[in-house]
Amino acid sequence: MTTTTQPASVFQKSIAFSRDFCMYTVKGGKVYYSWLLFLSFFVLVGLVTTFIQMTTGLVVTGASDQIVWELFVSNFIHCPSIASAAVLVVTPAYIYKRKDMKQLAVIGEAIAMVFVIIGLTFIIFHMGRPDRSWHAIPLIGIFNFPSSVLTYDIIVLNVYLVLNAVAVFYYLYKHYVGQPLNTTFYTPLIWFAVAWGPFIHIITAFILSSNAQIAVWHSALMPFSFLAMAAAAGPGLVIVTLLVIRKFTKLEVQDSVIDFFSQVIIWGVGLLILMFAVEFFTELYPATHHAAPLEYAINGHNGMNPYGPWFWSIMTIFVVQFFLLCIKKVRKSYNFMLPLLCISVFLSVLFEKPSVLIFPAFSPTPLGEYAIYRPTLIEICNILFIWAGGFILLTMVLKGVVGVLVGDVQDSSVAVEGGAK
C-alpha cells in the first residue's frame, strides 16, 4: 500500500467538496447579493408571522370549517408541478441523449430537489400540529398504509427528494474530484428518478380526487391536467433559470435548449386548455350537483361572486399565452418576451390553484353552505416567507451547481496533479 490512502480521502474530499461548494454559494456580485437581500426581506417578515402562526394556531389563517384548505395547500400543489418537470430536463439528456442538454440535466434535478423541499415546507405550515410530524414517519410513527392517500404522498415526495438529492450531489462530487461517473450506479438512479417524477404529481392529484365529499374533484382527468400544468409551468421556470445562468455565468446554454423547452410549454398550455374545456363540458352540460362548485367559480351564487373575475382572467390568460407562444418571433425573443411569458405561465398556473381549483370546490359544503375564502395578512406573509426561502435556496444551490459545472469549484488535486493532501 502506498501513502496516498484513497479510502480516507473520499471522506476528506467530500468534506472539502461541501466546504468549497458552500463557500462558493455565498460569494457573488452585486446583482446576486441584491437578489438575495430582496428575498431576505420576506424571510425576516415571515419569521415574525411564522412565530405568530405556530403559537396561536391556524386561526390566524383564512381557513374555516367550511373551507378547510388554506393558501398553503394550493401553493403546495404547485410545487410537485415544478418538481416533476425535472423529468423534462433529464429525459432528453439521458434517454434521448441530446448532447446540448447533458450538462444541464443536473440543473433540472436541483430544481426538483428544491421544489420538493418548498412543497414539504408548505405542508408543515398547513398542519395544525407540525410538532407531531414524527407521527407520520415510518417505524417511529404509524402509517395508515395502504388506506390513506396522504401517506402515499408523503412516501413519493420523500423518495423523490432523496433520489434527486443523491443524483445532484453525486454528479457534482464526481465532477469536483474530476472522476468519471459510475454509470452502473448513476444511470439506473436517473432512470428511476425519471419514472418517479410523474408519480409525485399523480398522487397529489389523488389527494384531491379521493374525496367523495367534493364532487367537482371527482375527475379521472385530474392527474393528467396536473401533468399538463407541470409541462407548462416547470419548463417556464427552467427557461428563466437557464436564461439567467446564460447571462450571468460562464456556463454555455445553447439556443436549441431554450427552444426545446418553449416547445414543451406550448404543448403543456395547449393540453391544459383542452383539458379545461373537456372538464367544463363534462361538468356543465349535465349540470348535476357535481357542477355546483364550478358554477360557483364561474358565476357565483346568489350574487356572491368572489372567484368569477379570477376564473375569467386566468382562462383568458392561458389562451393568450398559448397563441403568443405559437408565434416564432416571441419564442425567439430570449431577452424580453419569452422570459416574460414564462413567468406569466408560472404565475397563472400558481394562481389557478386557489382561485379555480381549490377554494370554489369547497362550496357548497356537505350541508349546503356557500363560503368565501379570505386569506389573512399573516397567511400571505407566511406564503411569501416560504417562497422567498425557497428561492434563496434555489439560487444558492444553482450557483454552486454552475460553479462546479464550469470548474470554479474544483478539487485542488485535480487542478495540480498532486494527489490527495
Added chain:
Amino acid sequence: MSEDKRKNDIAEGQDDGATKESRRDFLKKLGVAAAATTVAPAATAKAASIAEHLQTHFEMMSDSQKEKAIARLEKRYSEQFEKQVTVANTPAPDGVLFGYALNISKCIGCRRCVEACVRENNQSRGEEDTRHLPIQWIRVLEMTRGNDTFQLENWHKGSPSSSPIGDYGVQSGGHADKAVGISGHAEHYYYPEQVPEENSFYFPVQCQQCEDPACVRACPVRATFRDPNGIVVIDYNWCIGCRMCQLACPYWARRFNWGEPILPNEDMNPKTHYLGNRPRMRGVMEKCTFCLQRVRDGRYPACVEACPVGARKFGNLLDPESEIRKILANKKVFRFKEDFNTEPKFFYYMD
C-alpha cells in the same frame, strides 16, 4: 342560561345514570388530586407536555403507559381548570354495537341537544367578534316543508318558450333556470323567537359513526379509528391536524380547533374519558363520539337525555329487544346520503 342554572345542569348530568367506577380507580384519582396540590403547577405542566409529546398512539400503549398518560392528564387538567378532573379509560363493553335513531317528524329544532352536547363534551365556547368560533358537533338544519324550489307562478314557464336568442324551442325561464342540481335549501343559522317555525321541519346532523368511515380511511396516521363498539374516535394526542378527515367526511361532522379552545373553568365538565370529552388542544380534530364517556358506562348520550320531545333514541343494535331495533323494524327508516357508501349507524325515521 344563567351560570347557576348551567352548573346545576352539569351536576344533574353527572348524578343521574349509574357511574360504575371501581374503587381502585377512585382511590387512584384521590391520590392524583393530592399530588396535584403539592407540585409547582408550571413545572408539572411543562414536564407533562414533554411526556405527552413523546407518547405513542393510545391503542399502542401498554397498560402502564396508559395509566401514566392518564395520571399526567388528570393532574394537568385539575390544575388548569382548578377542579378535580378525572380522565377515565373505561373499556368498550362486549357484545355491543351502538346505534342511533332520530325521529324527524318529532324534532322541533330547539337545539337543546346542541347545548347539552357542548356542555357535556367540553367544546370550545368561542369568543364573540373573533375568528375563535364556538365549536358545535351537532347541526340542526331547518328546511321548508314541501319542495321550496317549486314556485307556482313559474310552473308554466319552464317549457320551450322565447329566449333572448329567439324562439327555437329552447327550454328557458321558470324552473329551467334553477341553479344546477341543488334543489331545496337548508339553513342551520336560524334564530326564531319560537320553534318549530311554521312551514319548517328540522333535520339534525352529527357524526353518523359510519361502518366504513371515510374519515378513518383518509387519516394518514390512524389518529382516528373505530372502537369495538362501532364508534369512531380520535386520539387527540396523536392527531397531526392535517384535516384530511374533515375533507373526507360527507356529513360535515368534524370540527377542527383552529385556535386554542376557549373553555372557562366554571363551564368545564370534569368527568371525562380519554377518547371522549377530555379538553382538546389547539390544532386537533374532534367530533361527536355518542358521548363515549357515558355510553361505555351504560348511560345515554347527553343529546338523548336533553331532547324535550323524545325524538332521539339510542341503543344496542345487536340486542333484538332494544328500542332501536324495534324502530328499525317498524318505522320508515332511512340513512342520510347513502350514496356515499359509508354505512352510517345513525338512522333517521318518521312516524
